[in-house]
Amino acid sequence: MGSKRSNAPGKPDKPKRSVKFRKAKVRHTVFTLGANRLTGGWLKRKHDAQQPVKRHVEISTPSWPKALDGLRIGHVSDFHFGDLMNLEKAMMAVEALASESPEIICNTGDLVDLEWMGVEPLARAFVELNPPLGNFFVLGNHDELEDGEAVARVATEAGIHVLRDDTMTVSRQGHDFRIGGVDWARTPKQCTDRIDRMLQSGRPDLLLCHNPKGFDHAAAVGIPMTLSGHTHGGQIARRNKPDANMAFAHKRSAGLYEIGDNRMFVTVGVGAWFPLRMNCPAEVVIITMRHGEPSASHD
C-alpha cells in the first residue's frame, strides 16, 4: 500500500493545480506582468483608466419568437477578474449595465483570469442589479483553469443561474422564454457534443456559449440567437474593422453573424489577457431582439 503525502497539521491543503493552470500562470507572469514592468507600469496604468464603452445593438430576425419581441439583454463577457481587472474596474462595467436596466443579464464566461478567490463580491454585484428575468452565466476556459467547480459554486451561491449543458425556462409577460448554456468547449466537435447534451432539456431561444465555434451547430439545430465571447476581438483590430483583428483562430471574432435566419453576437468583452487594446475597446452590450424581417443596427 502506498502512503499519501499530507501537509503538516494546522496547514490548509494547497489547491491541486493543473498543468494548464501552471502554464497559464507562467505566460501571465512573463508576457503580461513582465511586459508591464518593462514599460515602468505604463501599460497597466493606461489599461486601468479605460472604461468600457456601452454598445446598443438591435437585431431583427423572423426566427426570434414573436412573443419575445423587444427583449433587452445585457451581454457581458470575459471580465478576467485578477491582476488586470480588480473589483473597482469591474464595477465600471456593472454600473454601465445598471444604467441600462436590461431585462436579463447574460455573462458568457471567463469571469476569472487565473485564481478565483476574491471574485465573490463581483458575482454578488450582478445579482444586486436585480434584472427581472435573472442573471445567467456559463463557464469559459479561464474559469476552468484553477477550479471550474469553485467558480460555478461562487456564481450559484450569489444567485446567478449557471447553465452547464442545460436550459432553464423563465416567464416573460406570460410567455415561456428558454435560455440554454454550455460549459467551455474548445473545438467545434466539443461544442456540438455539449449543445446536443443541452438539447436533451429542450431547445432554447437563446444560447450562451463561450466559444463562438458553437454557432454552426447552434444554427443547424434552429437556435435563433447565440451569445459568445472568448476572442476579446483579438484586442488589436484594424480601425473601424473590428472583425479584422488578431484573433486568427476564429473566423467569427467580433460582432454580429448570421447563418440563415439564426444569429450570433460575439462581444469583445470587458477584460483582457494583456493590458493593451487598440481599435477594440472593452464593451458592455445591450441587445434588443426583434421578431421581424432580417435587419440589424448598432450605435
Ligand SMILES: [Fe+2]
Ligand atoms: Fe477570455
